[in-house]
Amino acid sequence: MTPRVLVVGPASCNEIIHLAALPEAVPGTHFAERSWATLGGTSAGKALNLASLGADVTLLTVLGTDDVARRVRRSLEAAGVRVISRESRSGLCERHVNLMAAGERVSIYAHLPEPVAEWTRADAAEHLAGKDVVVADLAWHARPWVAWAQDAGVPAWTDLHDFDGRSAFHAAFALADHVQLSSVAMPGWRDFAERSAADGTSVVVTHGAAGSAAVGPDGTWAEVPGASLDVDDTNGAGDAFFAGFLVARLAGADLTAALHAGAAQAAVCLAGPHLAGEVGGLEA
Numbered sequence: 001m002t003p004r005v006l007v008v009g010p011a012s013c014n015e016i017i018h019l020a021a022l023p024e025a026v027p028g029t030h031f032a033e034r035s036w037a038t039l040g041g042t043s044a045g046k047a048l049n050l051a052s053l054g055a056d057v058t059l060l061t062v063l064g065t066d067d068v069a070r071r072v073r074r075s076l077e078a079a080g081v082r083v084i085s086r087e088s089r090s091g092l093c094e095r096h097v098n099l100m101a102a103g104e105r106v107s108i109y110a111h112l113p114e115p116v117a118e119w120t121r122a123d124a125a126e127h128l129a130g131k132d133v134v135v136a137d138l139a140w141h142a143r144p145w146v147a148w149a150q151d152a153g154v155p156a157w158t159d160l161h162d163f164d165g166r167s168a169f170h171a172a173f174a175l176a177d178h179v180q181l182s183s184v185a186m187p188g189w190r191d192f193a194e195r196s197a198a199d200g201t202s203v204v205v206t207h208g209a210a211g212s213a214a215v216g217p218d219g220t221w222a223e224v225p226g227a228s229l230d231v232d233d234t235n236g237a238g239d240a241f242f243a244g245f246l247v248a249r250l251a252g253a254d255l256t257a258a259l260h261a262g263a264a265q266a267a268v269c270l271a272g273p274h275l276a277g278e279v280g281g282l283e284a
Contacts, residue, residue, distance in 0.1 A: 002055065002056050003054075003055045003132050003246075003250045004055070004056045004132045005050050005056070005246070006058050006128060006134045007047045007060070008061075008134065009046075009060075009061065009136065009141075009142045010137065011040075011043055011044035011047075011072055011094065012093065013037060013038075013095050013096075014235070015036075015037055015096070016035060017035045018101065020033060021102070023099070036273060037282050038235075038274050038281060038282050039280045039281070040096050040098075040235070040236075040275070042161070042236075042239055043059060043135070044061070044076060044081075045236040045269075045276070046135055046159070047059040047081045048081065048274075048279055049243035050243045050246070052080075053243060053244065053247045060084050060123075062086050062088050062094070063083075063086075063094075064087065064088045064093040064113060065088075065091045066093055068092070068093040071283055071284070075282050075283040086115035086116060087116045088116065089113065089114045089116055092111050093113065094109075094113050095110040097110055098235060100233065103231065118141060121148060124144075124145065124152065131154055132155075132250060133155050133157055134156050134157070135159075135242075136157075136176065137158065138169075138170070138173060146172055146175055155177045155178065156177050156178075157176055158176040159239070162184055162185040164186055175201075176201065177200070178201065179204070180206065180238070180241075180242050181203070182206050183207050190213075193213075193215045197217050198219070200217045203215050206241060207226070209229075211224050212263065224259040224263060232271055236275035236280075237270050239275065240262075240276060240277075241262040241263065241265060243265055244261040244264055245258045245265075247261065248261035248262070
């Protein structure tokens with residue numbers, strides 16, 4: 001059965017700039033080794049990877065009315081993603097500049113749009129109908145969707161990224177039925193995961209090149225080591241992992257198999273210049 005997934009959150013235009021080393025915080029001139037414009041945004045990344053895995057994907061996002069926004073929409077739709085958007089107050093699309101060096105990233109938000117109108121419970125009733133999962137990503141306009149999905153009986157999934165266990169902004173998202181996070185900012189990730197599992201949440205913790213771990217609500221752990229990979233660009237690898245894991249779980253895979261599926265999709269992303277490897281280029 002084709003998984004039907006609703007994703008709520010950011011889509012952007014990203015300028016990717018690869019440098020020999022990340023610059024120090026001093027004035028100076030730097031020369032890029034290479035650079036390109038592509039689709040960005042954590043929700044766009046998940047939607048692209050989900051679509052490439054055969055899911056029926058709808059993305060609710062905030063887009064401007066400028067040419068960049070039109071290109072973002074065309075690019076997502078060309079990849080098989082259904083896009084429903086709110087206009088931004090500024091009329092401008094979200095834009096990032098990502099400085100990359102040796103797999104490390106400094107992400108600069110060049111423009112972060114606010115929606116003219118927020119999503120409502122009526123929107124939730126309309127867009128949650130018939131969905132197997134809703135993915136609520138880290139954006140202010142997506143925060144109510146975890147509760148709205150759960151009220152509607154639709155499992156809510158979220159990606160907490162570099163959550164440190166204390167951020168108030170992340171709190172509403174951390175109540176989802178399934179969460180993914182990076183261990184980078186949370187040395188006590190195992191304790192956090194076990195507490196969340198005891199409350200009925202399944203948790204995936206990614207460790208970058210070192211692999212990943214997951215625990216289910218029954219307290220069962222699974223761990224998968226990292227693998228040596230050819231890396232073209234690391235942007236969006238966590239979103240690709242999330243998509244691979246989600247599709248595998250919906251197909252009935254156990255935690256270990258789903259972690260392997262997540263790693264396989266992350267490898268697709270890492271091997272190409274766009275959020276889903278060779279998929280996700282910015283249309284003209």
